[in-house]
Amino acid sequence: MATVLEFTSPAEAFPLGTIFENLPGATVELERLVPHDALIVPYFWVRGEEMTDIEAAFESHAGVREVGLVDSLEDEYLMRAAWDREYVGILSALSEARLVVLSATGTSEGWTFEVRGEGHEEIGEFRSYCQEHDIPIHITAVHALLPIQGEGYELTDKQREALVAAYERGYFDSPRATSLEAVADALGITQQSLSSRLRRGHRRLIAATLVQE
Structure with a gap:
């Protein structure tokens, strides 16, 4: 594994x-x-x-x-x-x-x-x-690494945690219900670290669901 x-x-x-x-x-x-x-x-x-x-x-x-x-x-x-x-x-x-x-x-x-x-x-x-x-x-x-719902792609624990926390707090809503700083504070990490985890998590999800090789 x-x-x-x-x-x-x-x-x-x-x-x-x-x-x-x-x-x-x-x-x-x-x-x-x-x-x-x-x-x-x-x-x-x-x-x-x-x-x-x-x-x-x-x-x-x-x-x-x-x-x-x-x-x-x-x-x-x-x-x-x-x-x-x-x-x-x-x-x-x-x-x-x-x-x-x-x-x-x-x-x-x-x-x-x-x-x-x-x-x-x-x-x-x-x-x-x-x-x-x-x-x-x-x-x-x-x-x-943890597989997501049996699919052939994976997120790290931290990427999953960051994506879920941002989603649950309304960071992806329009307009946004929270800020990057607030989500980072809730997770006890820096904004730079949170931004990195969200970006890499998005990349993995997009590559696995939208891009056909």
Whole structure:
């Protein structure tokens, strides 16, 4: 059964965390990871800071090839980074264990990851890799993915909780009966975390119900 691992890591332990040295109020959210030849290319969003030259906010980091701006929308910036597969860190650990990144959000206080493996074996490989290479992680939860009404798609516990809480409180009503801040407060999480869970939950539901492959 597919298994979800949740863990945290210090801000500086992940290459993109170098932005917090220049912009401590920023929030970074991984969008997706794309393997490309000898490189791993992460796409990610940067929010919470106004930047005239966002690319300059990222300092060089071991193994990083480049960081570039892809698109921007008001105070949100979609970025693309590339670094060597040979770089030893969280990305290489995820790649070696064949884990899929469901969500990853970073602030100056640290990173929060939610990743998926086909079973406990992959999760064990990831933990062993991190221990062997002194990669600092703190595991906060391990649980199975939950199927929805017998269909062939799945939500994590947190995505389901966020979607249901937002629905029950009228966040999806028109006009809205509550705010993102109010739902986040009720769940005891930040607005950024709630927004991420809602967006990823919507993506999974749409992919499973409206998109035919």
